[in-house]
Amino acid sequence: MPSRRPDREHDEYRDLLGAYALWALPRAERAAVEAHLRVCAACRLELVGLELARDALPLGLEAPRLPASLRDRLRLALDRELAIPAGWAVGPRPAGGYDAIVVGARCAGSPTAMLLARRGYRVLLLDKARFPSDTISTHLIQAAGVARLARWGLLERVAASGCPPIPRMAMHMAGVSLSGTVPARDGVAADYAPRRTVLDEILVDAAVAAGAELRQGFTVTELVWEDGRVAGVRGHARGGETVTEHASIVVGADGRHSLVARRVKARVYDARPAHTCCYYSYWDGVPAEAVELYAQGERAVMAFPTNEGRTCILVDWPRREFRQFRGDVEGNYRRTLAIDPGLAERVAGGRRVEPVRGTPDLPNFYRKPSGPGWALVGDAGYTKDPVTAQGISDAFRDADLLAAALDAALDGREGAEAALARHARQRDEASRPMYELTNQIATLNPEPGRITELVHALRGNQAETDRFFGVLAGTVPVSEFLSPENLRRILAAA
Amino acid sequence: MTERAELTEHAGHGEPAEWADDQLVRAIAERDPDAMVTLYDRYGRLAFALAYRILADGSAAEEVVQDAFLRVWRQAAAFDVRRGTLRSWLMTIVHHRAIDVTRRRASRGGGDVDLEAVSYSLAGPDVWGEVAAGIQRDQVRAAVAALPPEQRLVVELAYFEGLTHVEIADRTGTPLGTVKSRLRLGLKKLQETLGAGEASGTRGIDAVTPP
Numbered sequence: 001m002p003s004r005r006p007d008r009e010h011d012e013y014r015d016l017l018g019a020y021a022l023w024a025l026p027r028a029e030r031a032a033v034e035a036h037l038r039v040c041a042a043c044r045l046e047l048v049g050l051e052l053a054r055d056a057l058p059l060g061l062e063a064p065r066l067p068a069s070l071r072d073r074l075r076l077a078l079d080r081e082l083a084i085p086a087g088w089a090v091g092p093r094p095a096g097g098y099d100a101i102v103v104g105a106r107c108a109g110s111p112t113a114m115l116l117a118r119r120g121y122r123v124l125l126l127d128k129a130r131f132p133s134d135t136i137s138t139h140l141i142q143a144a145g146v147a148r149l150a151r152w153g154l155l156e157r158v159a160a161s162g163c164p165p166i167p168r169m170a171m172h173m174a175g176v177s178l179s180g181t182v183p184a185r186d187g188v189a190a191d192y193a194p195r196r197t198v199l200d201e202i203l204v205d206a207a208v209a210a211g212a213e214l215r216q217g218f219t220v221t222e223l224v225w226e227d228g229r230v231a232g233v234r235g236h237a238r239g240g241e242t243v244t245e246h247a248s249i250v251v252g253a254d255g256r257h258s259l260v261a262r263r264v265k266a267r268v269y270d271a272r273p274a275h276t277c278c279y280y281s282y283w284d285g286v287p288a289e290a291v292e293l294y295a296q297g298e299r300a301v302m303a304f305p306t307n308e309g310r311t312c313i314l315v316d317w318p319r320r321e322f323r324q325f326r327g328d329v330e331g332n333y334r335r336t337l338a339i340d341p342g343l344a345e346r347v348a349g350g351r352r353v354e355p356v357r358g359t360p361d362l363p364n365f366y367r368k369p370s371g372p373g374w375a376l377v378g379d380a381g382y383t384k385d386p387v388t389a390q391g392i393s394d395a396f397r398d399a400d401l402l403a404a405a406l407d408a409a410l411d412g413r414e415g416a417e418a419a420l421a422r423h424a425r426q427r428d429e430a431s432r433p434m435y436e437l438t439n440q441i442a443t444l445n446p447e448p449g450r451i452t453e454l455v456h457a458l459r460g461n462q463a464e465t466d467r468f469f470g471v472l473a474g475t476v477p478v479s480e481f482l483s484p485e486n487l488r489r490i491l492a493a494a
Numbered sequence: 495m496t497e498r499a500e501l502t503e504h505a506g507h508g509e510p511a512e513w514a515d516d517q518l519v520r521a522i523a524e525r526d527p528d529a530m531v532t533l534y535d536r537y538g539r540l541a542f543a544l545a546y547r548i549l550a551d552g553s554a555a556e557e558v559v560q561d562a563f564l565r566v567w568r569q570a571a572a573f574d575v576r577r578g579t580l581r582s583w584l585m586t587i588v589h590h591r592a593i594d595v596t597r598r599r600a601s602r603g604g605g606d607v608d609l610e611a612v613s614y615s616l617a618g619p620d621v622w623g624e625v626a627a628g629i630q631r632d633q634v635r636a637a638v639a640a641l642p643p644e645q646r647l648v649v650e651l652a653y654f655e656g657l658t659h660v661e662i663a664d665r666t667g668t669p670l671g672t673v674k675s676r677l678r679l680g681l682k683k684l685q686e687t688l689g690a691g692e693a694s695g696t697r698g699i700d701a702v703t704p705p
Binding site for chain 1: 525527530531534535538539540542543544546547552556559560561563564565567568569572581582585589590593631634635637638649652653654656657658659660662671673674675676677678679680681682684685688689
């Protein structure tokens with residue numbers, strides 16, 4: 001960083017002007033140069049000349065023949081543009097405001113903010129919490145979500161936090177034990193299960209590194225409306241005064257009880273009754289090398305390794321037995337771990353190192369994810385039972401889809417209404433089969449049925465067992481694996 | 495220049511092909527497709543040359559060029575002539591989009607570098623008209639060829655390959671400080687050579703006053 005002595009500072013910034021003119025500076029340095037340019041006429045003048053030289057560079061190129069069809073295609077595209085029905089649109093960035101305000105900075109909000117900021121948009125990211133911050137979670141990032149982390153350049157940091165890759169899954173139900181390796185997708189064939197104190201901070205940091213402006217400990221209390229559309233938010237820092245911020249679009253990434261969703265009265269559809277309540281804690285001395293799944297009676301247990309060499313163990317009970325469970329949370333949690341003799345033995349040799357936490361508040365629903373001036377991402381728009389642990393990877397996928405749609409809308413390539421309708425369609429198409437499967441599994445119904453039949457048929461069929469685990473990990477499409485033809489094939493081979 | 499000034503006074507008259515750039519951009523903002531096609535006829539070849547140089551792929555370059563012109567179409571209303579010329583804006587969009595494609599291709603991700611931001615450009619609206627009119631392709635090529643090889647290399651790596659100064663330092667095994675100086679000195683030298691060949695260019699630069 002340049003020193004504070006004005007003449008020296010000037011020299012150092014002037015030295016950066018070439019890189020600045022050629023767009024060869026990272027964001028932070030570029031911002032510093034721009035701050036200097038605002039106060040330094042000499043550098044402004046020099047920059048004019050450098051940019052002139054830069055803009056001359058393409059004039060020296062040998063121009064290949066311009067394809068004749070390009071002019072016609074441009075004309076056609078213009079005709080299409082002129083024919084676009086208006087729909088609702090996003091306005092230009094308000095003066096002193098943002099392209100997007102993202103409410104909520106966890107698994108959906110931070111990646112959405114990061115992806116928009118990386119595309120050059122001005123983004124304000126708000127969260128009630130201060131990071132690092134814990135939250136109730138299944139922890140598991142399925143392999144499909146891990147692949148996104150890798151694409152975003154964040155997997156290394158997650159891996160460096162000390163939570164191990166988990167390439168294997170094991171399932172014990174209906175008297176059958178299956179184990180296998182998750183098939184790869186985009187070169188990734190492992191789940192990770194970082195503590196949320198770890199993961200959320202990495203995601204928030206990445207959004208900030210991309211240029212998003214973060215306000216932690218900030219509570220949004222109201223939306224700002226203008227001409228029937230959402231135009232910003234009102235809220236306050238802890239103990240601070242209420243402030244108003246404006247943006248072209250407000251993104252609700254504020255979880256299943258989303259304030260944004262409630263204020264815009266987002267339509268709920270395909271809701272299902274809550275099936276389970278889920279409680280968990282962390283253990284020392286209970287090594288786990290796979291995602292272990294157990295189902296017995298109306299109970300389910302999931303165990304997997306997380307940070308600090310510890311193992312996270314979750315138990316699911318039917319929602320209707322919640323009052324009974326709550327009567328003795330620690331006792332009931334502990335007793336449920338007897339679901340499998342092997343697990344019970346390992347737990348007996350280990351030590352629970354944190355309190356048992358959890359929630360009976362596990363609804364299943366979709367919300368219409370966008371309208372004039374607003375959009376929803378992650379749990380705010382699509383919430384499901386944690387029994388299949390899809391929440392984090394779903395949030396990552398949704399962030400990717402929504403950021404692409406918002407980019408098209410903010411950039412003007414597409415009408416906002418059309419772009420965001422596409423996001424809704426893609427989100428629902430990508431999630432629907434798993435939503436159905438999750439709701440089926442979450443009933444914790446021990447009666448013999450399609451799933452128990454399938455599990456029996458998978459015995460000894462390693463290739464299809466691996467693909468079954470790939471369904472949970474998101475690397476094998478649900479609809480493909482559970483298609484009638486594939487199921488017939490598996491049952492016939494059994 | 496005199497001709498352009500006259501045309502500006504009679505904005506809206508005559509054929510789009512005769513309009514100056516700032517008249518064109520106003521017409522485009524009012525959604526006049528003929529003005530848009532005129533802009534394409536004026537700069538399409540230059541835009542394609544740049545996209546093709548960066549991407550080395552004709553169909554990808556076509557896509558970038560069409561995309562860039564459509565962006566001008568959609569955002570012309572927000573274009574501020576005081577912040578730079580239409581041509582500079584268009585070429586900036588072409589450049590950033592093409593670099594974006596190469597980065598995606600190499601799946602290096604966007605990283606830290608913001609490829610969408612429009613530069614804090616202070617080039618006045620008339621500078622380009624004065625300079626560009628006199629500059630021939632051969633002059634530019636001669637000016638680039640006249641750069642010391644080490645300056646030419648870093649300028650080309652930055653502009654045509656979209657590398658940051660740090661990446662250039664890594665790629666060439668040169669200290670970062672040296673890369674910074676060479677980028678600046680290279681552009682300065684280029685500007686001087688071009689300015690010497692076109693007196694009006696120098697005048698244009700000197701005429702710019704900070705806002």
